[in-house]
């Protein structure tokens with residue numbers, strides 16, 4: 051089946067590529083100069099981008115399907131313009147065995163929506179003590195290793211993990227946070243949260259652990275990926291390591307790029323997330339780091355929970371913000387439109403950089419590239435309405451925010467997985 | 473004022489109005505018949521998800537002195553484990569036609585959530601480390617009785633500052649009333665960042681020097697042994713309020729404690745019953761202040 | 776609100792109070808065990824003036840107290856804000872006393888009812904009287920004053936304003952009308 055997308059404004063990591071008629075055939079971009087197709091779509095000058103890849107999503111399968119299922123999670127991803135998501139392994143049980151990885155990938159293929167990729171546990175049971183079967187896990191399809199949800203307290207195990215993963219050509223992603231400094235902390239530690247009486251998690255818990263992990267990285271040939279960077283001091287350490295040529299990459303989330311600890315004044319568990327929302331200066335540092343490429347990737351850390359769980363009191367409510375369906379319009383509006391971050395840079399961070407990091411092709415608009423495409427409307431202003439989410443998590447800290455850039459068509463390998471064309 | 477959750481949105485005029493009512497309530501409490509019909513037909517629910525006999529008794533008596541009906545619910549914190557059970561508990565009680573909920577919880581923010589869920593007035597009777605506004609009000613009321621205007625007064629609060637809602641609410645309210653609040657305690661029990669503009673110090677002498685009043689906080693015994701502090705001995709050695717240490721404060725500076733007191737831990741035994749101790753006055757004023765709070769929230773057309 | 780008329784001037788008020796003072800002395804056999812309790816706000820200066828006169832006439836000053844009836848009001852649920860509670864000061868034991876409750880205007884009788892309830896919560900007086908500067912009628916409760924300065928027939932739309940030097944800078948009783 052072939053498809054012609056007429057009058058689309060092409061934008062990829064290299065920036066604006068002009069208006070073109072894009073021909074999609076056999077799952078690839080066949081031509082950027084029109085051609086014959088079985089079907090055609092009038093883009094009307096909307097933006098055509100390479101569809102995104104989310105390096106960090108919690109689809110809760112297996113074991114916690116009441117929070118999210120493969121069907122709802124992958125459908126939500128497609129609606130958000132993602133062609134693929136990397137599923138975090140902190141499931142019940144954790145994805146630390148090859149059969150488990152094969153099983154969830156098999157089920158995901160039948161689920162529809164975006165494509166699913168699997169991250170596997172770095173250590174058995176994600177307990178940080180003994181390495182998981184990294185070679186067998188890689189063969190089963192794991193694209194990266196991580197104990198996300200937990201912190202890697204034992205630096206020796208992390209060093210071995212980085213070395214082993216390097217041999218397999220896989221990155222190791224870490225939730226960089228010193229568990230001792232974090233303590234019982236549930237919010238960013240600052241005068242505001244001290245006044246709120248909520249136990250604080252200091253910025254130093256992140257930066258101290260990043261500093262340690264960067265030292266560990268020096269001992270190995272590995273690739274260290276820092277998940278959900280949230281602090282200004284963390285950004286500084288990453289920038290410094292990159293200057294020194296270390297193999298380190300970093301991601302930032304939509305919530306750390308758009309929200310700050312001020313939102314906690316309401317004590318609403320909606321804003322409870324790990325790592326916590328930080329101060330305005332941290333947010334500014336992240337935006338700058340994203341613009342400059344110190345932060346390589348935007349990853350959602352989509353972390354759904356049931357409404358009842360999120361309605362508990364602040365201390366008992368679980369951590370996590372769902373964002374697959376709003377990530378792009380949110381960042382397009384708040385960073386590109388309002389803050390002047392180049393659109394090409396955002397597309398790089400959401401489409402090309404995460405693919406490169408996993409050694410995958412794509413993320414660009416050129417003939418022969420995979421037809422993972424998303425068409426977004428840069429003019430239609432629409433309020434975030436969680437009731438309309440495909441995700442099971444029908445709540446959002448951005449509910450009511452008026453955003454531009456909503457995806458109207460998502461293609462994965464040339465197949466339509468989401469369409470909302472007027 | 474629809475709820476009493478903390479002191480955000482408060483100004484000195486509101487505190488003064490409340491204290492004026494509290495003085496009238498104190499007069500009622502001095503009568504042979506200590507009950508007035510003011511809140512006849514209104515229902516007050518005390519909902520304690522964390523045990524506290526003192527605060528609960530004080531609120532219930534305050535409500536009864538104003539002729540309100542009282543229903544009460546006590547649940548352990550384990551019944552709080554699922555978010556819905558707090559909500560269910562409150563909504564079930566609300567179905568009885570409750571006009572005000574007095575809520576104590578071991579976690580910050582529960583009364584705020586309750587205020588979002590309920591039409592009734594919500595009074596925070598202590599939520600986690602966050603706030604204990606009626607305690608702060610009765611402390612400030614007691615301090616004003618003893619010292620007059622609190623503007624420029626130095627008030628030292630000593631003990632487990634980190635975990636204390638009393639310290640937070642007092643810092644907020646006393647700060648609002650113009651007092652200079654010093655918070656002193658051993659470093660593991662001091663927050664790493666200041667709150668409400670109060671000064672933090674691990675040097676007790678610095679906090680006590682020329683203080684107009686000293687308030688010792690209750691220390692949870694479990695925090696003293698094997699917790700964040702090496703031992704009870706270690707705490708007493710550095711931070712117990714003794715005769716000698718109190719001498720650093722202004723002559724006659726009163727001594728407060730929110731109770732219940734661990735004798736010979738926070739305060740040297742003889743001092744707690746001495747002439748400078750306002751501990752019993754605090755209990756008495758607590759009832760009058762809580763009557764005033766109930767009056768201000770309930771003696772008017774329901775919102 | 777529209778001003779209609781001044782219905783009492785200072786000399787008239789003074790005469791009325793003197794008359795009431797005499798009546799009180801007569802009713803209480805010379806003011807034995809007598810206490811005057813003014814109801815907030817204008818009952819308090821009125822009670823003070825009566826006490827002065829009684830002292831002048833009889834050489835013995837009666838006991839004085841002030842009562843706030845806010846906590847006894849039956850209309851709290853109809854108000855937008857909780858009204859200010861003022862000081863109640865009764866510096867004597869009410870048990871066995873002959874007490875005259877003093878207020879400026881008697882209208883529906885609800886304030887007097889609240890005053891009686893407040894007073895009886897303080898103890899058991901031997902007898903309670905009610906002294907009023909202006910009785911304007913329209914009772915909603917079976918309350919009847921013992922001493923009245925002036926009976927003033929009014930309509931429900933009318934408002935009686937008592938002004939006293941102590942609280943308002945001058946002595947007068949005015950009639951106003953609500954739209």
Ligand SMILES: [Zn+2]
Nearest residue numbers: 198199225277
């Ligand atoms: Zn994480």
